Amino acid sequence: MFELKIRDTSCLKNGGVIGIILLKYMRLLHVESMDLHDDQPRGDVTGLLDEFGFSEGLLVESIVTTLKQNKEPHFAPIGVKRVGDRLIIGKLFKNTDTYRNLCSSPQLVINLTDNVLLFYLALFDDVPPEKYTRGGPKTKIPYLREADAIIEADALKFGDRGDFVTVELEVLGILVMRGGPRFLSRCKHAVLESLVHFTRIPIYMREGREATELVELIRHYREFVERNCPEVPYKFIMRDLEGKLTRMRGC
Known part of the structure; x- marks a missing residue:
């Protein structure tokens, strides 16, 4: 039912x-x-x-x-x-x-x-x-x-x-739990897109595929966030994600 x-x-x-x-x-x-x-x-x-x-x-x-x-x-x-x-x-x-x-x-x-x-x-x-x-x-x-x-x-x-x-x-x-729609900002979009791209990088690496384009997209979104978005949570997430990306790829 x-x-x-x-x-x-x-x-x-x-x-x-x-x-x-x-x-x-x-x-x-x-x-x-x-x-x-x-x-x-x-x-x-x-x-x-x-x-x-x-x-x-x-x-x-x-x-x-x-x-x-x-x-x-x-x-x-x-x-x-x-x-x-x-x-x-x-x-x-x-x-x-x-x-x-x-x-x-x-x-x-x-x-x-x-x-x-x-x-x-x-x-x-x-x-x-x-x-x-x-x-x-x-x-x-x-x-x-x-x-x-x-x-x-x-x-x-x-x-x-x-x-x-x-x-x-x-x-x-x-x-x-809460009535009415929630509207997404470009800051949220940038972080969400970065998270989606990040999940694909390990798959590309396992398959021997080049992940440079995904890395560049994440860094592009980070630059946008640094210019236009508040510190919490957006800049915090993107900086931490950049650190995880660097450790993952050794770059």
């Missing part, structure tokens, strides 16, 4: 985004717990994702939580694309912890946030325990406390593409 939960009820005032969702799709609402249970889950998932801003064909950068075999959470930045009432991970490499975790426990939580520091911590699986909860309402998988919203999902189907797989996801529930 699909489930929508609203954590921050202030977003229901004055016809806010979540208020529109509830007015349009509500069938049975328990005010005391703010739980929404729906008798037609798949159609309503599509409508809810539309209203939430996760439109058809949109690729969203998210932080995905999976469970390790010891039941501890693993966090990783992963892009998720909307296709109809499903979500798709377009490229999940088989040598990653996320892939191994989903093979043994095929459920996950998609944390939606524009907090670039959380992306940085998740990239190195270094999210401190105080940053996440014990578990989501549907999957019992921990999620980030500072996320604006989470989507809990089942991994339905893996498409083998050689070194990586595509993963088709079915939405189980949405938990909204």
